[in-house]
Amino acid sequence: MQVRPYQSLYVHVPFCAAKCAYCAFYSKIPQSSEIQNYLSRLEIEFAQKQAQCQELRSIFIGGGTPSILDAAQLQSLFSLIRKYFRLIDDCEFSMEANPDSLTVDKLQAAKAHGLNRLSLGVQSFNPKIRETIGRQGKLDRLEEILSAAQAMQLHDINFDLIYNIPGQSLQDWQNDLRRACAYAPTHLSAYALILEEKSALASKFNQENDEQYFEAFWQSCDEILSEYGFSRYEIANFAKPSYQCRHNQEVWHGQTYLGCGPAAASFDGMNRCSNPANLENWLQGAKPEIDQISPEARAREILAFAMRTCAGWNKEEFTALTGYTAEELRKDEIEHLTGLGLIINNDKYMYPTPKGLLFNDYILEMMI
Numbered sequence: 623m624q625v626r627p628y629q630s631l632y633v634h635v636p637f638c639a640a641k642c643a644y645c646a647f648y649s650k651i652p653q654s655s656e657i658q659n660y661l662s663r664l665e666i667e668f669a670q671k672q673a674q675c676q677e678l679r680s681i682f683i684g685g686g687t688p689s690i691l692d693a694a695q696l697q698s699l700f701s702l703i704r705k706y707f708r709l710i711d712d713c714e715f716s717m718e719a720n721p722d723s724l725t726v727d728k729l730q731a732a733k734a735h736g737l738n739r740l741s742l743g744v745q746s747f748n749p750k751i752r753e754t755i756g757r758q759g760k761l762d763r764l765e766e767i768l769s770a771a772q773a774m775q776l777h778d779i780n781f782d783l784i785y786n787i788p789g790q791s792l793q794d795w796q797n798d799l800r801r802a803c804a805y806a807p808t809h810l811s812a813y814a815l816i817l818e819e820k821s822a823l824a825s826k827f828n829q830e831n832d833e834q835y836f837e838a839f840w841q842s843c844d845e846i847l848s849e850y851g852f853s854r855y856e857i858a859n860f861a862k863p864s865y866q867c868r869h870n871q872e873v874w875h876g877q878t879y880l881g882c883g884p885a886a887a888s889f890d891g892m893n894r895c896s897n898p899a900n901l902e903n904w905l906q907g908a909k910p911e912i913d914q915i916s917p918e919a920r921a922r923e924i925l926a927f928a929m930r931t932c933a934g935w936n937k938e939e940f941t942a943l944t945g946y947t948a949e950e951l952r953k954d955e956i957e958h959l960t961g962l963g964l965i966i967n968n969d970k971y972m973y974p975t976p977k978g979l980l981f982n983d984y985i986l987e988m989m990i
């Protein structure tokens with residue numbers, strides 16, 4: 623195992639219009655000049671780190687809510703990325719956006735700088751469910767945004783949806799899935815709500831009451847989305863053929879990425895590090911926290927992370943990347959998980975079964 627140049631870039635935009643009741647990401651409501659200060663500091667971080675990058679294979683602007691930036695600020699962000707980084711010809715270039723704060727001029731600015739994938743935070747179409755999770759906005763500009771994207775030849779569109787929400791019936795969830803599919807996105811992320819301790823939502827609801835329905839929600843994703851041409855390729859991600867998210871696929875398979883912005887994490891092939899999850903500290907140049915473990919422990923982690931994907935590992939590729947065979951690292955655990963029907967392990971491949979995707983936490987626990 624060795625340190626390698628970064629091949630992907632993640633930019634964390636730490637601003638949101640309001641805080642959702644379930645949110646565990648680092649974000650804040652921006653005050654006066656904070657966005658401008660953020661962009662200035664980001665330029666310094668880009669300038670410091672660019673030399674450690676190869677031509678980028680993917681860029682992901684996430685958050686927070688990147689679309690909260692106005693068109694001029696978004697233009698600056700994209701210009702900085704293009705100024706400091708080289709991109710391969712077919713670089714996947716994604717941005718998360720809230721359909722309520724994204725406008726056609728913002729989309730045009732992003733598209734003009736190479737954006738080719740848009741990830742829309744829909745979460746639910748149901749007003750009552752949106753209220754439960756404290757999601758602001760009414761999605762009433764979603765169709766305008768989708769038409770504009772289509773007119774700009776921006777076809778790769780993801781919708782984020784959430785299930786297992788207190789008070790959400792199976793029928794509510796199935797309605798959300800079908801309504802999302804009616805807009806013909808190419809990719810769909812279906813996240814199970816985890817009630818983070820201390821979140822506003824956790825103090826109101828007891829998740830245990832709803833866990834009995836979890837499996838039914840999970841199965842609905844496969845049943846309904848397959849009718850519309852999607853296949854599950856990771857625990858929470860579904861795509862039409864050839865529309866899997868390259869950025870995430872490569873991250874799950876041990877490839878390198880540079881994270882810029884507060885709370886952003888990087889991986890250089892050996893070590894992970896995380897920028898401070900605090901805007902002020904990051905603006906002042908506080909150092910990232912480094913997670914340094916032995917090469918063997920890192921290889922076990924890399925082995926485990928790909929078990930969240932349906933493809934899992936091509937074992938030759940895993941060995942070429944880490945220098946270890948899977949059996950050298952976790953022979954007994956692999957046999958145990960195979961015996962439980964959670965993974966398939968043959969000479970060439972190791973990957974989770976459908977049951978292994980559902981009980982993925984157990985695979986992670988055993989392998990790491």
Ligand code: SF4
Pocket residue numbers: 637638639640641642644645646647649685686687743
């Ligand atoms: S929009 Fe996303 S990042 Fe912002 S508060 Fe809501 S869940 Fe968190």
